[in-house]
Amino acid sequence: MKTILLSLISLTAYSLSFSNPIDKKVKETSYAVDTQQSKLIWNAKKVTGEHAGTAPIKSGSLILNAGKLTGGNVEINLKDLLVTDIKDPEYNAKLVTHLKNDDFFAVEKYPVAKLEIVSASPTGANKYTIKGKLTIKGITKEITFPTEITTDSKKLTANAKAVVDRTQYGIKYNSKSFFSSIGDKAIDDTFDLNVTLVASTSQSPAKASVKGK
Structure with a gap:
């Protein structure tokens, strides 16, 4: 009788060792970012004013x-970042070109x-x-920020x-932290990002494996 009981306990533990990971995986949902509906707005300040613009979301997923x-x-x-606050076409193009060159994002090398x-x-x-981990110009640094999400059965926002801090990524152009005598040509070391991601559910590998069973 004791032998039978031990066998049943062992069999139950063996079964649970397989079922628990599957149960955990079933709860995981992958949301594929819709690059057309998602957007990124940037804002950078300097001594004499500020500039704003956008950059397209290329791809993404949220779990x-x-x-x-x-x-x-x-x-x-x-490579497709834009300036939105300058209406003069020539001045706008000049700033966009500058942001894309080696003084800033070097987009040909780091697109x-x-x-x-x-x-x-x-948090609530x-x-x-x-x-x-944010990577810009091939440099990866840790970053912390707040976010808020809303979800339904198929969509996440x-x-x-x-x-x-741009200087952490080697972008030192007109930074007072490195060039103290530049006066009113100084540009803030930090810039702001406002990001909205719209995503829809996609079948995760975990779900696919469970379905296959």
Whole structure:
């Protein structure tokens, strides 16, 4: 009798060792970013004013587990960044060209900026503090910022605001931190990003494997 009981316990434990990971994976949902509906707005300040513009979202995905944000990644197309606050076509084109050259983002060599979500800590209803790794010009640094998401059965919208220190990525042009005597030509070391990601559900590898079973 004792032998039979031990065998049943072992069999149950063996079965659970297979079922638990599957149950966990079933709760995971991958949302593919809609690059047409998503947007990134940037704002940079200087002593004499400020400029604003956009950069397209190239690709991305967000991962939810049991309805909670757990990970994701986003790629930003810097080659197509725009300036939106300057109406004069010639001046606008001049600034766009400058932002794309080696003084700033060097887009010919580094056309894409990348964000990888490392962790997402809930701070309230649908609100999180994101810790991630941001890569610009081939340099990766940690970044922390707040975000808020809303979801339904098929769609997710995430709104985030982040402050980026450009000097951490080797962008030192007219920075008072490195050139103290530039006076009113100084540009702030930080710039702001306002990002809206709109995403829809896509079948995750985990779901596919469960369905295959």
